Amino acid sequence: MCGIIGYVGEREATQVLMTGLNQLEYRGYDSAGIAVRTGGNLDVRKRAGDIETLEDAIEENAPTGSTGIGHTRWSTHGPPTDANAHPHTGEDGEVAVVHNGIIENYGSLKEELQAVGRTFTSDTDTEVIPHLIEQFIAGGASPERAFREAVDRIEGSYAVVATFANSDVVFAARNDSPLVVGVGGDGHYLASDVPAFLEFTDQVVYVDDGEVVTLHSDRFEVTTTDGLPVEKSVETVDWDVEDTGKSGFAHYMLKEIHEQPTALRQCLSGRVNELDGQVELDGLEAIGQPSQVQFVACGTSYHAALLGAQRLRDKGIPARATLASEYAVSPPPIDDSLVTGVTQSGETADTLAALREARGRGARTLAVTNVVGSTAARECDAALYIRAGPEIGVAATKTFTSQVVTLSLLAEYLDAGDADGALVRERLRALRDLPDLVQRVLDDSRAEEIADEYVGSESYFFIGRGPNRSVALEGALTFTEITYEHAEGFAAGELKHGPLALVTDETPVFTMVTGNDEAARKTVSNVKEVEARDAPVVAVTDGKTDVEDYVDDVLALPGAHPSVLPLLANTQLQLVAYHVANQLGRSIDKPRNLAKSVTVE
Incomplete structure (x- = not known):
């Protein structure tokens, strides 16, 4: 898994892809590569190591063309090597594929393909996909039909993007791994995350599980895996491309630590009526008044959830925080619980699995996330955004602080009408003062x-x-x-x-x-x-x-x-x-x- 970028349009694809890969570096990776359609062929360049290593490999003889795909890989199957880097191709050079996620049945598919004479050159699960596609093409299928047939055969989590030597159309499909379309005036984009193409367009379409995207230079189509059209709305992302820069700091992390006062003000804006001692959170009507709250989260978000659960218990509302990976395999009784997933990206696989388990058992669900339109936000009954802005550093800083403050607001919201008014106003004043206090810590x-x-x-x-x-x-x-x-x-x-x-x-x-x-x-x-x-x-x-x-x-x-x-x-x-x-x-x-x-x- 890690970062995906794809492009069809009027620009030089290599420039778009390399820009996208650089913007996706924050997700973490150990190899990178691109595939560009050049004169009826696919020019694939990929290297283990950082993006600079890939840039060196293409510097003097960059692929030319206006259709291509790129990827930053974080190893799951096989070590970080040139051979294991994405994109992957079949034997015929007709298709190149990038993939995030895990193909759970790749072993049986690989054996099946090897039995008919196909040779594999990597340790990855991903390589079965281009071989499958080429096998279907050899049987007479069109590129689109071959792509759909291949997607139908794979099991597991995936965002898959494929480009073909004989077509300037890019195909993509999603199941349990994020994928977003960028709609631009000079072409269309595909990515695992918005920053990959934010320099080129802020118009986005979020792809849902079970959907297939067909990307042309002048249009895009979204269908089900069965080919039925799906109507999708185009949304405007309110992040500015400058928000994803370092702004003179040596590292993104240091910049984001220093952005915490601003992030907290954004988090609180319009939500706190200190005079009346009230918290106003829009869009939470669906969660009602739960008898208890179960938080599910991972890593830093789990630590924020521990603090959120403490805030609720202090108010007499039963609450507990559970690691999402444990909740999904051994969920506690739900009763009238509100199951709340705390996830910075809204795409954390363990947290999504826990939320789906809860929904399958009839629970109401709430997503506390930083990303509008993320999978968690779309799948839950309601979403509460932390408004921290883009966070590039892998270690969470401003998102942790904003999560805790958002959960504090949620605690006040759920306790509305039952708490001592003077105490509520005191706590809300403390939240109002928090950005300035954080600034004092940063300064001193x-x-x-x-x-x-x-x-x-x-x-x-x-x-x-x-x-x-x-x-x-x-x-x-x-x-x-x-x-x-x-x-x-x-x-x-x-x-x-x-x-x-x-x-x-x-x-x-x-x-x-x-x-x-x-x-x-x-x-x-x-x-x-x-x-x-x-x-x-x-x-x-x-x-x-x-x-x-x-x-x-x-x-x-x-x-x-x-x-x-x-x-x-x-x-x-x-x-x-x-x-x-x-x-x-x-x-x-x-x-x-x-x-x-x-x-x-």
Whole structure:
């Protein structure tokens, strides 16, 4: 899986494809390639490694033509090699294919094709598709019929795009993997994500599962797999191409950390009536008033869901967060639950599977996502957008913060009429003030100094209690993702039940201590436990306890309402992770082995 770009039109396809591939780098990849129709032939160039390696391979003799497809691959079947890179072709050179997803029955299809004499040159599941297409063409099928027949034979998740040597038409199909059409004045585009063609057009059509796209230079058609026409609306994407640039920052991640105040203002805009103590969220009529809420999510979104569930429980609304990959195989009783999928992209395969399981059992579903028109948004009964704008860095930053604030708004919305008005207004004021508080942390942070002090340590631990436990988990995940160093997050009280065995003077412990309640005071006791074992301790704190007396360094937080302090602590940890990774020379925006949008289970 990873990034797809396709084009039919008046431009030089190579230029369009390479622009698209560069825009898709943020999704993570380990090889890249293009196929361009040139004078009745397909010119295929592909290389393991980064896009610059591919650019070097085509620099002096670029394919010329106005129809083509491209791909960035994140390995699932076979290592990253030139042979395993996409596009893949059959033996006859008639068709080239790119594919995201997993073909579950590729083994049996490969055996069938080998039995009739077809030779395979890669380890991938994808290669069965062009061989199937060529086999159907050899039997007399047209390119379109051969493509449809091949799609009918494959099982699994896929977004498949094919181009042919003898036709300037591109065909595509989708099942459980994102695909979007770009409608332009100088041609038409296909991609796995909008940024791939945003430089050329902001007019998009979202493709649904079970649909086939036929792309011409002057038009496009969407049909079912049986060939029945499907009416699709063209939507305008409100992202500006400049939003996907670095704006002078060294990395997208650093830019997106600093964009958090703006993202939060966008998230809150028009939704908070502080005077009346009300939250107004449009389009949620379908979710009603659930008896409980079940969150399903993965990775960073799961940590946001943990905080969202805590917000709801604080209001007396039963709520729990479950890893989507576990929910799909062992779902809890649903009853009158609202099952809420938290997914930045709206395309996360595990989360979609969990939501579909819930819907199949009669639950109402809600998508909390950043992407208008994403699969989760279209399939759920309602969608609640976090409005963070495009996030290019693989490690989530502004989307995590915006998810948590959106879930806080959802908690207030579901609790409407039952809460103390003065307390609601106090919490809403805290949310209103949050963007400025995040800016203060960004302006005053000592994170770079802390990174200087502890870079090169043996391991890193992150601890906290209550909401700060979720921040500890997220801090450790972000640190691991971009530094490639070992880091773990724990509930602070669990240290003595095992993890203390790993504590040494080479394991810095980052502890979140906010407020002066029982949880904070007990966390200070946990700090003393690790300090007694010579571990260096960094406290992320608002100074309401005496924790500073027992630690080596402090990352200070401004005074704020308890409900927003975890997000301020998280901002400090984002900066620490970034600066350690930068000092280690890591690929911060595109960490090895990781993808931004995980579209396989």
